[in-house]
Amino acid sequence: MKKIDRRKFFKGLVYSLVSLEFAYVFFRLLKLDKTALDETNYYEAGDISFFEKGRVYPFSSARFFLYCLDDGGFIAVSSRCTHLGCIIQFNADHDRFECPCHASAFEKSGEVIMSPATRALDYYPIAFKGDKVLVDNSRPCRRSKFDQSQVMYV
């Protein structure tokens, strides 16, 4: 074990601080600036009365599907597969979402039916304003399973 004297200690300290400084600056450069995106940016999906119960509506450019449940609740499901990030599609014949990349399949609520995906599709917060359905498609919420609390009612 080498002896650490005062001079060595301060030298080491200064080097570490300078390296940390550089590392931090580089890190901040790469880090996504969250504040710019934090403003809730609601996407207007349409009139509440327009959506029929039990159907799925694609909003592909906004990257979500709006599912109107049989009981009239809404859930906005992300179109990004939780396995490796491909874009899922709704298969009307099988009545489920399917991923073209690795054949994962999901319920309309986002729950996994077939692996390799291991968790349910992300969902987006929904708000109702007047008679419109608004979807906050800038803030995906991670979840492992579907549960009733994720469904929003008018």
Place this chain on the structure above:
Amino acid sequence: MKHPSMAKAINQFLLHLHPKKVESRAIVFNRTFGFGGIAALLFVILFVTGMLLRFAYVPSGAGAYDSIVRLQNQVIFGQLLRNFHYWSAMLLVVVSFLHLVRVFYSQAIYYERRKNWLYGLLLMFFVVSSNFTGYLLPWDQLSFWAVTIMTNMLSYIPLVGNFLANMIRGGEAVTEETLLRFYNFHTGLLPLLMVFFMAIHFWLVRKAKGVAIAPAEKSEKVDTSPNLVYKEALTALVVVAVLLLFSFFVDAPLLDKAKPLVSPNPSKAPWYFMGFQELLMHMHPAFASFLIPLFVIELFIVIPFLPYPKVNEGVWFFSEKGKRITILSAVFTIILTLLLIFIDDLLLDFNHWFPGLPVLITEGMFPVLLYFLPAGGFIFYLKKKMQANRMELVIASVTMILVAYLVMMFVGSFLRGEGMQLIF
């Protein structure tokens, strides 16, 4: 060699890389196959062609793809330049891998060479990173989705995975931000780091007195120039000629412009990551993209630092028995891996058989045990029946890891079609 400027170049440049005299057995071609030298040559080719490509390339989501198309269609030799860069890069990954395999099997990573083995592993990481960051730049459907898949594989690392993936991409998904980032890593930071570490790598080769060769009673030294210099020049010319010829006839792939809303079917990672993607189809991501790679990397790092009863520096496969063990392990691994891939794809569904257990056990522990029990049994067999010593067991384990990865890469790349289903 009579020409004065040539003599000057050799004296002042090459004889700083090489000693004045070299052991005649060290420069026999199949001692090293020239892999290290070819890798260095490819780096130079990539550096030069990359510099030229920079003049034509626009690193933005709107401009990248069009600038590549313009390069290919309107610039004289533009397509050739891109092909040459592309195929050199692919060859660099292959050659670096072969170089790693060569130094491992010819026992050239022990004692004074072990530090250089670590620098070599680091350089291998830089080579793959360079190739991967360059992969995105054409901004077509192939590159966009390959990078999407690879960065999402990272996000499965426990605790830091998501943070890391978002940090690399600059967001939740691959965007223009990612393109700019990859462009800067690819054309700035990574080449700079590689030059730095290559210098150390070469210097440590000199310090270890060159290529590892078995000790012999009679050693014969010959002049580096012309004996070694001629061989190097010939190899370099052959590599450049073959690469150029290949680039004349085979174009680097370019699909449609990237469409972030449409995933092609199937979507695959770059070919050298296909082994991981295949692994991910069979096991829980915590194992496939974290625990197993971590275990392999750690094993590779500690190999030269383990205590061995004996090291035969410069002897291929350690011994004749080592050679037999290597071949046996390779054959065993090919059969085991293929068999388990097909069984897992066609028969097994632990998740539905044991619905009560957590996925980490059904999709993680079970497949891992299914693979590692027979593999462990094989190692045990080598130890008990063939009296393999520790060095031979390490050779067997590394062989199994390398071959298993190659088999998975092969299956993922060639035997999987639409929806990643097996095709035949």
